[in-house]
Amino acid sequence: MIHKKIAVIGGGVAGMETAIQLDRIGYPVDLIEKSESLGGHAKNWYRVFPDRRPAAEIFEILHSNLKNSRVEVKTSTTIKTFEKKDGKIFLSDQENETNSYDAIVLCSGFELFEASRKEEYGFGIYENVITSAGLEEMFNSGSILTKQGKAPKRVGFVHCVGSRDEQCGNHHCSKVCCVTAVKQAIEISEMLPETEVFCFYMDMRMFGPYYEELYRESQEKWGVQYIRGRVSEAAGNAGGSIQVKAEDTLTGRPLKMNVDLLVLMVGMLPSKDTKQIAGQLDLKTGVNGFFKAWDDHYQTNLTSQTGIFIAGSATAPMNITDTISHARAAATEVDKYLKEINNKITY
Amino acid sequence: MDIAGKNKSQFGYSLTKGRQIDYDKNNMKLRDFVISNEPSLLLCIGCGGCTATCTAGGFTNFNFRKLHNLLMRGETNNLEESMKKCMLCGKCKLVCPRGVNTRNVIFTIKRAFAMTDFSKPLK
Ligand SMILES: Cc1cc2nc3c(=O)[nH]c(=O)nc-3n(C[C@H](O)[C@H](O)[C@H](O)COP(=O)(O)OP(=O)(O)OC[C@H]3O[C@@H](n4cnc5c(N)ncnc54)[C@H](O)[C@@H]3O)c2cc1C
């Protein structure tokens, strides 16, 4: 055991993997999660792109690795104050218990865009307007039904809800929602073969390996249809269906369409905790509000403060694969840093 | 060789001069004037949100997104006539995800056409 103590803040995929790797190197680690259980957002997903394996499979690996480690998991723990003093970082939780650490890794993740903020899409007003996260819940429950208890005959997906939108003050692209829509469109087509599925998009961003292939599969095998146009508004009809309006820009004509279920692809925003932590520790955030790395190419786990590291979707919208890689890189950087300060002391 | 004629015989259509955007020959004066007065037009990504919500576009072939794109390519024939269909209601501005001041774009175009002499620099 190395006598340097590390805290990892946030127990999603990023925090779990960072803690596992630091333990492997030999550091004592506290993994601090504010909610009752580990897993973050991804534990709520049904099957994950690009291969549509159950998300639970990934968590089996993470939980088993954690179980076989000496990582101290502290759930239901909220850090109230973060303070850096004399090369140490002091964290006090809701019970005013204070611990000091030699390094911390911030894995505070993201927050979903509050869909009701885009009033014109009718979330919270019309029952059959749901979010992408809500649809994952439906998948997990095993049935996709409208509020009227019927299987939807037509489903529409609205891309870029709360992302790439000046009206909400969010300029950034949330990166994963295009491919999430493709994945979800396939799930619906598989569960309900008679159902027509339409995606309304501005640009299709298939950034990762096998994503473009999944997009092709959705067309070729499942008949998912893509309409290039931003939905301007959604209105409820009697009977529960929803009318959407967009311009079908590729034909150059305004289009209206009734759907039984409308799914809003809500964006990924920096969590409120990120803002609070950045304020207390005097860390830089980017124009998108996420933690800003010291160097966007070479030092993506370092912040403007020594001893304070960042990993995962707290730094930018990110998929699970990249989150895990980023977490591992963070562990390497923390180790390098602690060894360097150790050498300085022994000199 | 008569390329247009050859195309016609091979593919069943003819490449007429009028259809093609001749970018190098087009007059960009109006575009430059609109952009210098309303630079937010540069941010348009052609999503069609404005056209989807447009009051005039529901009844006529008025397509605001297309007019932007044509203006940016220097295609300004019939633009003045088309602009008359706009009711200046401003709904387009409320939906634009890029914060284009669409209403002021329209005003600026109208202002440009109100100025008679296009050969002098527009200001
Ligand atoms: C609808 C949707 C579907 C998706 N589907 C896929 C998919 O199919 N495949 C894929 O690869 N990716 C998918 N993603 C992306 C995936 O969810 C993320 O990559 C992943 O959740 C990132 O993990 P994270 O640990 O960085 O953040 P999070 O999952 O947000 O976890 C952060 C954790 O930190 C905790 N926390 C935050 N602040 C504090 C604090 N101050 N103190 C203590 N704890 C704190 C939170 O409670 C949370 O548990 C999807 C995303 C969305 C929105």
Ligand code: SF4
């Ligand atoms: S990933 Fe796609 S849906 Fe999500 S914000 Fe980017 S372009 Fe929009």
Ligand code: SF4
């Ligand atoms: S809504 Fe804005 S970005 Fe979209 S086409 Fe219209 S002006 Fe361009």
Ligand code: SF4
């Ligand atoms: S201001 Fe003109 S272009 Fe904009 S929505 Fe109204 S009628 Fe359409």
